[in-house]
Amino acid sequence: MTQQVALITGASRGIGRQVAQYFAEQGYSLILLARDENLLNAVAASLPVKAGQQVQIIATDLCAANEVERKVNTALAAFPQLNVLVNAAGIFRPGSSQATLGDFSAMLDTNVAAVHHLCQLCIPALARSKQGRIFNLSSVSGVQAFGGIAGYAASKHALVGYSLSLGRELASQGIKVTVLCPDVVDTEMAQGSGLAAHEMLETADICRAIDFIMSLSPAAMVEQLTIGRMRK
Template sequence: MSKVALVTGASRGIGRDIGRWFAERGFDLILVARDAAKLAENAEALRRELGVAASVVAVDLCDFDAARAALQVELRRYGRLDVLVNSAGIFRFGTSSISVGDLEALLTTNVKAVHNVCIACLDALAAAGSAHVFNIASITGVEPFAAVGGYATSKHALVGYSRSLARELLPRGIKVTTLCPDAVDTDMAVGSGLRPEQMITTADIRRAIEFVLSLSPAALVDLLVIGRKPA
């Protein structure tokens, strides 16, 4: 029986590349995002090129009830979940200048939606016997940055939630690792003022996941910061 990975934010950027990485290693995929057309295109490419099963869940993760129900329908089809990658997220500039609405949107997408996905996947993760959750946060979740206090707030919350979740789920055979990368060369980094060669690549995120999964069963990495050298 093939292992199964569920990746949110899988229509583009980090999530798309992580989904392909797991498919290249023989995992069946559940790809989740809002863009149904792009998801379908990505899934078909994985089926055709790599011969894996790849299903899609086109849903707004901030519609908590609908998202949880749709995910659980797909999970029941597979009967297990070996890896969950929460990659979906949004970015907004601003600290004292950020609107309450934008701050709420950041917290809803970057924290509450991740929690909801984790809840939806818990039984399937436990059924795998040994499973791993990767929550993709940000370096702003562990360091202060003057211009992005609202975003940093959401990522600090995600780091705290994820590290606590790691301790709760470990007795059930589920490890949780929080990845905190600096600026990654994706659409979300537009406006950062950095050139592509100054940013982390999506391949660096894949390599971080590969490293964590390559460790012995006794090893536990609950937080991994991926910095970048000064410009």
């Protein structure tokens, strides 16, 4: 049986790190991408990999398009196919009418354009798996309105629309695209939320969602999944 492979961005911390742990436990070989090489090495060393599983790391800024293309293509060339792409990397900057143009542009570049670039690079390898999966991490902010975060909301709304459209296009190649829209997740990004840990989603909830979606029959397609949180 051909070794299954997952490429995960934002894999050095938070949701991406938890997703890497999940796919390692499922027996996948991994390509882990994030900016910090030391953190990536620490994650790779901590994973419960067994004989036959490979772990490659790619330390780069997702917005450095030429470097990303070179390094991702090199990593993908080591495998006959790619089974799963998880775009978990993202950035948050507050602000609506007062958001700086730099912050606004940075969120669109990282949260949307860089995701598009990764999808473009990975689609040929995903198609070779015959049952490829793309999971894009958006946010509840991509489907609901919240004050004070217009730039972030714009990027996450864009990612929802992009993912839904991409899924319709790639279905003919056997690639399923799901955009996940969780409420506040207990990660470093959520430190300014004012919520206690028990009031936030767990990073493992994202893995449970992925596991559920992948457990469905071949005919089933979950285009979008919003994961809310209890409000009392």
